[in-house]
Amino acid sequence: MNYKENRPKIIEFKNPEHIDDFPVGTTVPSGQLVKKNSGWRTFKPVINKDVCVNCLNCYIFCPDGVIYKSENKVDVDYDFCKGCGVCANECRVNAITMVKEGEE
Amino acid sequence: MKKFVSGDEAVAMGVRLARPHVISAYPITPQTIVVERLSEMVEDKSLKAEFLHVESEHSAMAAAMGVSSVGARAFTATSSQGLLYMSEVMHYVSGARFPIVMMNANRSIAVPWSIYGDQRDSLSQLDSGWIQVYVEDAQEALDMIIQAYKIAENKDVLTPMMVNLDGFVLTHTYELINLPNQEKVDEFLPPIDSIVKMDINDPKSLCFSTSPEHNMEFKYKQHVAMLNAKKVIEEVDKEYGDMFGRYYDGLIEEYKTTDAEVLLLTVGSITGTARVVIDKLRKNGQKVGLIKLRYLRPFPEEELQKISSKAKVLGVLEKDVSFGYEGTVFTNVSSALSKLENQPQIYNFLGGMGGRDISKEDIEDIILKLIDAHNGKKIDRVQFVNLKARV
Ligand code: SF4
Ligand code: SF4
DSSP states (O other), X not given: OOTTTTSOXXXXXXXXXXXXXXXXXXXXXXXXXXXXXXXXXXXXXXXXXXXXXXXXXXXXXOTTOOEEEETTEEEEOTTTOXXXXXXXXXXXXXXXXXXXXXXX | OEXXXXXXXXXXXXXXXXXXXXXXXXXXXXXXXXXXXXXXXXHXXXXXXXXXXXXXXXXXXXXXXHHHXXXXXXXXXXXXXXXXXXXXXXXXXXXXXXXOEEEEEEOOOXXXXXXXXXXXXXXXXXXXXXXXXXXXXXXXXXXXXXXXXHHHTSTTTOOOEEXXXXXXXXXXXXXXXXXXXXXHHHHHSOOOOOSSSOOTTSOEEESOOOOHHHHHHHHHHHHHHHHHXXXXXXXXXXXXXXHHSOOOOXXXXXXXXXXXXXXXXXXXXXXXXXXXXXXXXXXTTOOEEEEEEOEEESOOXXXXXXXXXXXXXXXXXXXXXXXTSOOHHHHHHHHHXXXXXXXXXXXXXXXXXXXXXXXXHHHHHHHHHHHHXXXXXXXXXXXXXXXXXXX
């Protein structure tokens, strides 16, 4: 099975309009897609696929779990990457560069 | 059944009657007897619960949160620095809307280090999102533990609740109490059925983050739930009274206030002493009355306004100070009364810090000062009671 088919089904996020649409406390059915939260990022990691040796070190160390395996080595889910730079620091072959947002 | 017990023991008996699934606790004076008795009850199997002896108050509250997050009934107890140590987790609990019940033995905050009573610990946590009730005696302590679960677990409330007892004066004093019958308590307090819980058949995410786009709505809902608690508190008090014969007048109790021109407002066990003084002054023909403020959150604003609107002078006696301003209870009271068209003159008396006794004579002195103010004499708006040094 392909990794994409293996993922849990995501419940679509419906933007709440009435106060009753909000859950009681912070308890909602799991699998709900939350809104992207990468708005505060100033630097983003850019992976050089030619240098990357697919060791998955960055995948293990990313504190937000936003690096994922793809056909083309690894990729970053930029909707949730906070730009901390941990991945760039951990990559032993320096395949990851932190680039200022808007300057790539 | 009648029992001769300390305030702490009354709390433990109330907890047993409420049938919690888990008690997580760390002992701290003067709360210790509560958790000692509960551990004995678990050991002798008169209480079917898990007892977790955790390594700190922070862990006690975190464990209680875990218990509540699977939909079980949790109890913990603390005091003073222990309450402050829990403070971080208390906000998680109230934000997540876990209906945990906690007993707090009111005790002074360091330094100077002190194990004796005042109310600076719990009053410093007024904004933690917990319902706060202050009791006058051991019987009320027991009754309020049972009521607390019913209030906290109400679907319109789902907010944790703290039952406050004055350290030593109440926690360690022996009194005769009426022990309610377990079957009747079971009838009054059904098993918990929380909607804010993990469920293997209906998986949920708990305690998530929100962006600024949604965060405030959660806080708004939390605020409304606390306001809803006012009505629920009144209803639960009425139902409890009907079943067990003891009513506590809901959020606020009045004593001889109907024709009173001068009122004294108290919180907690000091009320008992103040009643005696009011009786004495009444015999002398003085039109004085007493307000026992039972709940600090939710704050009984309308009720307080109604009781005070006919009085000319009101004094607040409290066992705390918000350094650089005035007493915390007074701030809340004067905010409520400032919304009245004809508000009484209000005065603040700060005393009893670090276990300093407040005697009948002190209270009589305070009320005589309030009568002086009523007669036009100028007195200080905020003053300390019974300072032993010249200032
Ligand atoms: S920058 Fe931080 S959050 Fe973004 S992918 Fe790298 S490790 Fe993960
Ligand atoms: S750590 Fe570097 S080499 Fe390893 S997978 Fe990540 S980007 Fe590629």
